């Protein structure tokens with residue numbers, strides 16, 4: 001296995017992008033602190049020193065670019081399983097990639113890729129887990145939390161990192177061999193989105209409706225007031 005450990009870095013996803021063509025599939029980049037951690041939709045991700053897991057995994061799967069969403073979901077279930085193993089609590093997935101515990105976010109996933117029309121060059125799965133963090137800026141307090149704040153136990157970040165990576169290896173291989181069908185039931189079981197009234201800001205515009213399921217492609221199926229069913233591949237979801 002190939003690991004690169006950094007004390008301080010701008011963003012492990014940025015570094016992963018620079019390294020991607022030079023390192024083998026499965027290379028993991030971990031930092032103690034990020035000074036320009038990035039979240040989805042151009043947001044920033046607070047990544048204080050030593051309190052969380054800030055890591056990126058470089059993957060080179062032989063799948064179609066539109067299937068990259070599934071890798072985000074593979075990562076999400078791996079984090080949920082790892083939290084279960086290490087903390088014995090059940091966290092949930094806000095489709096497609098926020099990990100929620102007690103209604104607050106403990107982990108975010110930022111998937112980025114470089115691809116051609118029908119071929120992926122590489123995918124970077126960036127995972128940020130608030131493990132032992134205990135101070136969040138005022139404006140995040142209602143929304144963000146850490147595993148320590150929610151469970152009152154501080155764990156060795158190495159233990160959780162190992163469990164996330166073991167689960168990721170297992171579910172990633174299962175996905176490559178057996179397809180999304182294999183992980184779909186777990187995504188559905190752990191979803192906090194399904195069954196709820198939601199609002200999605202998608203490329204197509206704003207969509208309101210009830211999230212009914214996750215389909216065979218990993219898209220979120222939303223039923224609008226008018227009874228129309230829409231499949232959403234990406235977007236910013238808020239649960240009502």
Ligand code: BTN
Nearest residue numbers: 011013037038039040108126128
């Ligand atoms: C989100 O919820 O918006 C995604 C947050 C992803 C944060 C992780 S931390 C490691 C990796 N490097 C980054 O700059 N971002 C991701």
